[in-house]
Amino acid sequence: MMEHLLTIVIFLPLLGGLVLLLGRRNETFVKAGGILVSLLTFAISLGLFFGYNPDNPAMQYVDKVLWITDLNIGYHVGIDGISMLLIVLTTFLTPIVLLSSWDSIKKQVPMYVFLMLLLETGMLGVFSSLDTFLFYVFWEIILIPMYFIIGIWGGKERIYASIKFFLYTMAGSLLMLIAIIWLGWYASTLPGGQFTTDITKLFEIAPGVPFEMQVWLFAAFALSFLIKVPAFPVHTWLPDAHVQAPTGGSVILAGVLLKMGTYGLIRFNLQLFPSVAIEYAGFLAAIGVIGIIYGALVSMVQKDVKKLVAYSSVSHMGFILLGLFGMTTEGLQGGLIQMINHGLSTGALFLIVGMIYDRRHTRMIEDFGGLAKSIPIFATMFMIVTLSSIGLPGMNGFVGEFLILLGSFKSGVLGSPWYVIIAASGVVLAAVYMLWMFQRVVFGTIKHEENAKLKDLNSREIGLLLPIIILIFWIGLYPSTFLSKSEKSIQRVVNVLEEAHAQHGNGEDITSAE
Amino acid sequence: MEQLLHDTLQIAPLTATFVLALVVVLINTIWKNAERAEYAATMIGLIVVAILGIVTLPNKGYAFGGMIMTGGFASFMAILFSGAAFLSLGIADRYIHRIGAGFGEFYMIIIFALMGMIAFASGTDLIVTFVGLELLSISLYILAGITRRNLRANEASLKYFLLGAFATGFFLYGIALIYGSTGTTNIIEITRLLPELLSDTLFMVGVGLLLVGFAFKIGAVPFHMWIPDVYEGAPTAVTAFMSTGAKASAFGALLLVFTATFEFTGTPVNDVFAVLAIASMVIGNVVAIAQNNVKRLLAYSSIAHAGYMLIGLTVGTPMSLNAVVFYLISYTLTNIGAFGIVSFLEDEKQTPITIRDFYGLGTRKPFLGILMSIFMFSLIGIPPLSGFFGKYYIFVQAIENGYTWLTIVGVLTSVVSVYYYLRVVTAMYFNDSTSDQQVFTTPAGTATLLLSALGIILLGIGPQVVLQWMSQLF
Numbered sequence: 001m002m003e004h005l006l007t008i009v010i011f012l013p014l015l016g017g018l019v020l021l022l023g024r025r026n027e028t029f030v031k032a033g034g035i036l037v038s039l040l041t042f043a044i045s046l047g048l049f050f051g052y053n054p055d056n057p058a059m060q061y062v063d064k065v066l067w068i069t070d071l072n073i074g075y076h077v078g079i080d081g082i083s084m085l086l087i088v089l090t091t092f093l094t095p096i097v098l099l100s101s102w103d104s105i106k107k108q109v110p111m112y113v114f115l116m117l118l119l120e121t122g123m124l125g126v127f128s129s130l131d132t133f134l135f136y137v138f139w140e141i142i143l144i145p146m147y148f149i150i151g152i153w154g155g156k157e158r159i160y161a162s163i164k165f166f167l168y169t170m171a172g173s174l175l176m177l178i179a180i181i182w183l184g185w186y187a188s189t190l191p192g193g194q195f196t197t198d199i200t201k202l203f204e205i206a207p208g209v210p211f212e213m214q215v216w217l218f219a220a221f222a223l224s225f226l227i228k229v230p231a232f233p234v235h236t237w238l239p240d241a242h243v244q245a246p247t248g249g250s251v252i253l254a255g256v257l258l259k260m261g262t263y264g265l266i267r268f269n270l271q272l273f274p275s276v277a278i279e280y281a282g283f284l285a286a287i288g289v290i291g292i293i294y295g296a297l298v299s300m301v302q303k304d305v306k307k308l309v310a311y312s313s314v315s316h317m318g319f320i321l322l323g324l325f326g327m328t329t330e331g332l333q334g335g336l337i338q339m340i341n342h343g344l345s346t347g348a349l350f351l352i353v354g355m356i357y358d359r360r361h362t363r364m365i366e367d368f369g370g371l372a373k374s375i376p377i378f379a380t381m382f383m384i385v386t387l388s389s390i391g392l393p394g395m396n397g398f399v400g401e402f403l404i405l406l407g408s409f410k411s412g413v414l415g416s417p418w419y420v421i422i423a424a425s426g427v428v429l430a431a432v433y434m435l436w437m438f439q440r441v442v443f444g445t446i447k448h449e450e451n452a453k454l455k456d457l458n459s460r461e462i463g464l465l466l467p468i469i470i471l472i473f474w475i476g477l478y479p480s481t482f483l484s485k486s487e488k489s490i491q492r493v494v495n496v497l498e499e500a501h502a503q504h505g506n507g508e509d510i511t512s513a514e
Numbered sequence: 515m516e517q518l519l520h521d522t523l524q525i526a527p528l529t530a531t532f533v534l535a536l537v538v539v540l541i542n543t544i545w546k547n548a549e550r551a552e553y554a555a556t557m558i559g560l561i562v563v564a565i566l567g568i569v570t571l572p573n574k575g576y577a578f579g580g581m582i583m584t585g586g587f588a589s590f591m592a593i594l595f596s597g598a599a600f601l602s603l604g605i606a607d608r609y610i611h612r613i614g615a616g617f618g619e620f621y622m623i624i625i626f627a628l629m630g631m632i633a634f635a636s637g638t639d640l641i642v643t644f645v646g647l648e649l650l651s652i653s654l655y656i657l658a659g660i661t662r663r664n665l666r667a668n669e670a671s672l673k674y675f676l677l678g679a680f681a682t683g684f685f686l687y688g689i690a691l692i693y694g695s696t697g698t699t700n701i702i703e704i705t706r707l708l709p710e711l712l713s714d715t716l717f718m719v720g721v722g723l724l725l726v727g728f729a730f731k732i733g734a735v736p737f738h739m740w741i742p743d744v745y746e747g748a749p750t751a752v753t754a755f756m757s758t759g760a761k762a763s764a765f766g767a768l769l770l771v772f773t774a775t776f777e778f779t780g781t782p783v784n785d786v787f788a789v790l791a792i793a794s795m796v797i798g799n800v801v802a803i804a805q806n807n808v809k810r811l812l813a814y815s816s817i818a819h820a821g822y823m824l825i826g827l828t829v830g831t832p833m834s835l836n837a838v839v840f841y842l843i844s845y846t847l848t849n850i851g852a853f854g855i856v857s858f859l860e861d862e863k864q865t866p867i868t869i870r871d872f873y874g875l876g877t878r879k880p881f882l883g884i885l886m887s888i889f890m891f892s893l894i895g896i897p898p899l900s901g902f903f904g905k906y907y908i909f910v911q912a913i914e915n916g917y918t919w920l921t922i923v924g925v926l927t928s929v930v931s932v933y934y935y936l937r938v939v940t941a942m943y944f945n946d947s948t949s950d951q952q953v954f955t956t957p958a959g960t961a962t963l964l965l966s967a968l969g970i971i972l973l974g975i976g977p978q979v980v981l982q983w984m985s986q987l988f
Contacts, residue, residue, distance in 0.1 A: 070981045071910060108877070133906075137897035144896060147936075151944040159944050163936055170894075170932050174925035177906070181913045181921075188914070195910070 005048060006061040006077050009087070010124045012041050013094070017117030020110060027109040031102060034113035038095040038120065045091040049485070052084050057488040059130060059200070067134075072184075072195050076131040081486035082266060082336060082493075083127040086259055089343050090127065092467075093255045094120045100351055100464050101248040104358055105153060112153065115145035116248065123256050127263060132180040132197040136173070142257065143169055146249065153246040161237075161244035168237040172224035179220035183209075183272075199267075206272035207500070218276040221268045222284070228261030229317045232291040242310035247354025250306070254313050255347035259339045262320045266332070270324065270493055274500035278327070281413045285325040289422050291318030296429035300436070305356075305363045308437055309349045312389065315426060316342045322423055323404035326414055327497045331407025332490045333483055338400030340482065341475060345389040345397060348468045352382050355461055359454050365437060370446035375456040379442045381465050386438045388472045390431050396475035401427060413501060521577035524584040526566040527592035528632045534559035535625040542618040549618050553607065556621040560600045563628075567593035574986070580702055581639040583770065587987045588636030590839065591766045595631040598759035598846050599624055604962030605854035606751030612862055612954060613749055615660045623660075624755065627653035631759055635766030640689045640699040643767055647685065647731070650763060651678050654756055658748040664864055670747025677730070677740045685727030691720030701770075705777055712781060724771070725786060731764035734824060735793035738817045745813035750860060753809065754853035757816045758846040765820075765842060769827060769835050779830040787828040788920060794821030795927040802934045806868045808856055811934060812849065815893060818931060819845055825920050826908045832988040834911035839984060841908060844892065844900035844973055851889040851966035855882060858953050869937055874947025881960075882953070883942050888967045890935040892974070895928055900973035907977075 016037030020030050052060060059078035067075045079087060098116055105112050122145070125138030143166055151162035180197065187205050188195040196202065209217065227234045238258075242250050270277050277284075295315030302308035316338070323335030355378065356371075357363050372379040384395075391397035409420045446452050457465075475482060522529050537555055541548050573585035582588070603624065610616045630650025637643035655678065659671025693699050695717040696707055704711070711717045730737040745753045772778050798818030805811035819841075826838035859867050876883030892901035905928070909921045973980060 068978050068981070070978065070985070071907070137902075140897050140902070144891065148943065151940060159940055162944070163933065163940065166936060167929065167932055171929045174928055175922075178909070178913070178918065178921055178925060181906075181910050182918065184910070185914045195914070 003061075004063055005044065006079065006128055007063050009041055009044050009048060009091070010077065010121055010128060012044070013037060013117035013124075014121035016040075017114040017121075020117075021114040030110045030113050031098070034117060035095050035098045037117060038091070038098055041120065042091040042095060045088055048079070049084060049088050052079075052081070052485060054081060054485050054488060057081075057492040062130070064130075071133075071197075073133045073197055074131050075134060076198060076200075077125075077128040077134070078130050079128050080492075081489035082263070084485055085336060085340055085482055086127045086256070086263055087124055089259070089340050090120060090123045090256050092471075093251065093343065093347055096347075096351075096464055096467065097248040097251050097255075099460065100251065100354065101246070102460060104247060104354065108152060112149070112248075115148050116252070119145040119149075119252060123260065126260050130199045132183070132199060132202065134197075135199070136177055136180060139173055139260070142260075146253065146257065149249040150241055150245045153249070154244040156244075157240065158244045161240040164237045165241045168227050168234070172227040172234075175220045176224035179217045182213075182217065203271055207274060209273075211275065214273045214276045215279075218269055218273040218280070221272070222265065225261040225264040225269065226287070228264070229258060229321065230261070230314065231287050231317070231321060232294050232314065235291070235295075235314050238314065239307055239310045242313070242350075243304065243306050247350060247357070250310075250350040250354070251347045254309075254350055255343040258313065258317055259343060262317065262324065262335065262339055265321075265324055266336075266493060270327075271496055274497045275503070277325070278413055278497065278501050281325040281327060282416075285322050285408065285414055285419050288318040288321030288325065289419055289426075291315060291321065292423050292426035293318075293429070296426050296433060300429070300433040303364055303366065305365055305437065305441065306350070306353045307363075308365075308433065309346060309353060312349075312430070312433065313342070313346055315430060316346065316389075318426070319401060319404050319423065322408050322419060323400075326404070326408035326411035326419075327494065327501075328407040328411050329487075329490055329494050330403050331411060332493060333486065334400050334403025334405075334407055336486055336490065337396075337475065337479060337483060338404060341388070341396040341400045344468050344471055344475075345385055348385040348465060348472075349389060351464055351468075352378075352385060355457065360450060365440050367448060368441040368451060369444045369448070370451060371442045371454070373446060374452050374454050377456045377462065381457070381462075381469065382442060383438065384469055384472065385465070386434050388476070390434050391427060394473070394476045396472045396479075399475060399479045413497075524570070524573060524575070524577040525582060525588075525636070526570050527563050527589060527596070528582075528629065528636070530559070530563045530566050531596075531625060531629045531632060534563065535622060535629065538618070538622045538625060542622065549616060552618040552621045553603070556625060557600065557603060559625070560596045560603070560628075563596040564593045564600070567596065571983075572986070576638060576702070580700055581637070581642050582633070583636045583638050587766070587770065588632075590984065590987055591635040591763065592632045594762055594839075594843060594846065595628055595635070595759050598755060598762065598850065599628050601847070601850045601854075601962050601966060602751055602755035602759070604965075605754060605850065605857050605956075605959045606749075607958035608956040609751050609857045609860070609954070609959065610660075610749060613661050613860070613864055614663070614862070615749060620657075620660060623653045623656050627657065627755070628759070631763035635763045635770060637767070638701045638770070640692065640701065640771075643771065644686065644689060646763075647727075647767070648682065650760060651682065654678075654752075654760060657752045657755070658744055660752065661749055661864070664747075666747040666864065667749065668747075670744045673747075674740055674744045681727050681730035681737070684723045684730070688720045688723030688725075688727060691716055691723065695720065708777060718782075721783065722786075725783070728764060728768045728771075729790055732761055732768060732820050732823075733794075733817050734790040734820050735797040735817060738794070738797070741817055742810045742813040745816070746807060746809045746866070749864070750809065750853050750857035754850045754857075757812070757853070758849050761816065761820065762842045762846060765823060765838065769838060773827060773830040773835060784828055784830060787824050787830075788917075791821045791824035791828055791920065792923050794818060794824060795924060796821075799927045799930045799934075803930065805934070806870075808867045808869060808872070808938065809853075811869075811938075812852055812856070815931065815934070816849065818927065819893075821927070822905060822908060822924060825912050825917065825924055828920060829911050829915045829917055831911060831915060834908065834915070835988055836981070836984050837904070837907040837911050839987065840977065840980060841904035843980065844904040844970065847966040847969045847973070848889050848892045848901055851885065851963050851970070852893070854959055854963045854966070855886045855889070858882065858955050858959060859951070860954070861952070869941045870948065871951060872938055872941040873945040874942070875953075876942040878947055879953055879955075882955070882963075885963050885967050886942060887939050888970060890939050892970045894932050894935045898971070898974040900970045900977070903974050903977045
């Protein structure tokens with residue numbers, strides 16, 4: 001039982017979802033059942049979290065059986081400190097999302113609950129797979145529920161947005177599939193080797209691949225992940241998907257799905273191909289920095305609050321990219337904690353946008369103004385989340401951004417302060433677009449009659465935001481609860497990178513490094 | 515005499531199919547209006563054929579003086595074909611009555627076609643291969659036009675016949691030239707002579723003509739012209755049978771003749787396969803985008819899938835042939851499922867089914883919606899459905915043997931295919947229904963679809979079971 005705990009966490013949502021879908025009693029029962037299943041999953045994952053030994057950098061809770069013998073594919077799952085945090089983020093956000101949809105989802109409720117739970121299983125699977133085949137299976141499964149969630153419960157342009165989302169992701173991931181197969185085949189060409197998709201074995205094998213080939217493999221993985229992040233210039237699916245998706249979909253999309261991209265970069269690109277990662281670190285960090293500035297500038301001119309938050313995601317995810325490719329402990333730790341932060345803050349922002357949309361059926365900034373007077377609780381919570389998103393000291397965003405900037409500044413791989421200088425200006429821009437939006441929506445006089453009579457948040461809505469706000473302060477004031485879990489695992493990644501960098505730096509020709 | 519009996523038992527699936535055909539003919543002549551009895555007899559008979567296939571699976575060898583293969587691959591294909599016939603008849607039940615083709619001869623011809631398929635895909639003498647091909651083709655010409663008063667079906671039947679006759683001509687001419695240069699039609703003999711023959715122009719021309727005949731039957735570009743028209747015009751249950759059983763048997767014969775026994779790996783024939791594969795994947799997937807008629811859409815999709823399977827033939831190793839066989843199984847389940855849903859939507863006049871007819875199906879008939887989604891996602895190749903594993907298996911073999919570039923073409927065209935398969939799913943779930951169009955579900959049909967969908971999921975999650983079986987094929 002205990003050794004299969006991780007497997008239970010992964011598949012419990014799917015199982016619960018299937019039972020609810022096939023059993024369908026009445027809608028309230030299904031909704032409550034979904035929340036119960038996801039809460040139970042959260043509780044078990046907390047068990048994982050507190051049982052996790054942070055001093056051991058190896059994979060924990062490993063569960064491994066041979067699945068498809070002929071192709072040497074294993075069901076192999078396990079987590080380290082990096083995936084641990086993301087798993088808890090996933091299990092934490094899912095019940096919130098389900099609860100947030102209590103009133104707003106009116107048609108095909110059992111289907112919605114099922115898809116959300118299927119999505120959760122997919123995301124948990126992505127974060128814990130230790131077999132590239134298995135990873136790919138979970139990676140692709142996620143497309144289906146997300147496609148339906150956007151398409152069935154989405155806005156006017158939902159069909160366009162859902163197909164675009166599907167096509168973008170598919171285009172990237174199929175090339176990754178080729179890289180996965182190629183790596184497996186390469187393993188079989190080594191003396192005594194056999195075809196393998198086991199990630200722990202590939203960690204040893206992949207750095208030995210001829211450098212030119214590594215570049216192609218790196219590119220195939222990176223393209224798939226960068227689309228998911230999404231990095232400039234392959235980000236265009238994101239605003240469409242976000243704006244069209246229902247609130248719950250947006251929260252999960254921003255909260256967890258985007259992190260699959262950055263997680264993949266850490267797990268695969270940095271660890272499988274450290275030399276290539278170092279070689280192209282500047283380029284990828286530059287993509288991150290462009291994303292920061294571009295996302296911020298585009299956010300500034302948005303009239304639709306949801307679109308603004310969507311573009312701010314591009315900007316925030318740029319920070320994470322910069323942190324990862326600074327390749328220092330601080331940068332990677334910052335990147336990781338920023339993934340969590342972005343999940344919380346942006347998730348909360350989408351919830352807030354959803355709440356105001358439920359009341360006014362509009363998301364245009366100009367339709368609001370003076371909300372502080374009519375709905376003060378809402379305004380307060382909105383403010384906390386906004387400030388967290390900007391990165392005010394004492395809140396979570398600050399910790400992440402500070403570590404990222406510090407890490408990239410110290411980075412020997414990047415070797416130039418310019419990345420940090422430009423990125424830091426992104427922090428300023430973030431303050432501009434967020435606060436400006438906040439000011440126009442919440443402060444000022446009430447310009448529209450309808451805004452005067454709005455109902456303030458009910459207890460369900462407060463209950464949704466409160467846990468997130470608690471975490472916002474927790475991470476902001478005492479981040480080591482979380483950072484300590486991932487420290488050793490991050491250190492291991494950095495060690496791999498430094499080793500490769502040392503070879504690089506010693507003037508050895510890495511193209512001949514076997 | 516003893517030898518004859520022994521050999522007859524060796525090819526038990528084929529013999530049983532023959533007996534089954536006789537039984538059905540007899541029922542048809544003795545009793546009037548015994549259509550139900552014939553249906554039952556056929557379904558039971560098909561199960562028997564499949565069981566005989568399983569029983570004979572280990573007896574790998576040749577019978578009738580090396581003219582026909584027994585056991586192993588031959589038996590496995592017999593199981594696949596009878597499965598395809600079984601599932602196609604599952605969706606044909608009542609459907610053929612609705613479109614006015616509910617007579618006993620229908621089953622008879624299906625069984626004759628099945629005989630042709632088995633012979634086609636197990637013949638190790640080009641004469642047997644040819645007889646099988648003709649038996650199969652002629653049965654299909656009739657089946658395509660079985661609704662005699664339907665213009666579109668007549669057109670399909672005639673077109674199929676004319677073009678098919680052409681292909682047969684090529685095929686036969688190829689056999690003649692091969693015989694001319696080798697003095698034999700036995701594939702095993704030819705394989706023995708092969709190294710010298712490769713420089714023999716006459717022989718290679720013969721092989722080329724043979725290939726044209728095969729390419730026509732599997733529906734590879736540029737010999738695919740007949741597919742959309744015939745698939746569209748034929749009764750949908752027949753299309754399901756044609757696009758799976760007949761295509762599988764053509765593939766079976768092709769890989770028996772060219773890769774398993776002729777051993778053409780490393781010759782120009784491989785390049786021809788590669789070209790056909792690329793052309794089929796690109797043309798099939800791109801043209802499918804523009805189709806509004808769902809049967810035509812599935813027709814172009816079937817051309818594209820022939821392309822993916824041709825990747826496996828290009829590689830030409832035993833493992834890659836296994837991958838092709840696996841793909842065929844998965845494709846059979848999926849396509850019969852997809853055509854089955856289309857047949858549910860068709861009215862008596864067989865008005866063409868367009869994407870529009872799928873609007874809102876997901877909410878009107880949730881169960882059918884889920885099934886169709888499973889079929890579409892499997893055709894796209896989304897894990898953990900069998901369509902994904904089929905592609906993965908073929909791609910692994912291709913990359914292991916240095917055909918990475920071919921795989922890249924494969925995945926890029928797969929991305930294209932996402933669009934048109936999603937159009938169907940999108941129509942079912944994201945568009946509201948425009949009409950109260952009737953859906954003619956039948957118990958047997960629904961059971962068949964459920965069976966297919968279960969098969970797709972199980973094969974996707976646990977392909978090991980089938981792989982185990984297949985490990986002894988070549």
